[in-house]
Amino acid sequence: MATVIRAHFDGKVIVPDEPVDLPVDQPLEAELRVSEARLSPAEIEKRRAAIKRLAAKAIHGLNMPDFAFSRESIYWPPRGL
Structure with missing residues (x-):
């Protein structure tokens, strides 16, 4: 079961922004990421730039056949041909 919890870091621990309903004394896994909405406008502009x-x-107008991107193309032509 996945639950999203909005929280902030106070310099020592992660503090939920609202009450949470989680099982007590049960191991949990956490995946942390910075919320885009909480980035400063300057940081958002820096990332966009x-x-x-x-x-x-990027190379515009590059015309390569799909075969060139396949893993097998590094072995083509087969040895002996």
Whole structure:
């Protein structure tokens, strides 16, 4: 069962922003990620600029056949041919 809990880090521990209904004395696994909504506007703009820089370096108009992207293409042509 997956449950999303909004929380913040106070410098020492993770503190839930609202009451939680979790089993007592039972091991839990946690997956933590920074919520986009909680990023500062400057940090969001910094990330968008990084994506734009990455996209600007892309090769536009490159025409490669799908076969070139397959794992088998590194072994083509077979030895002996």
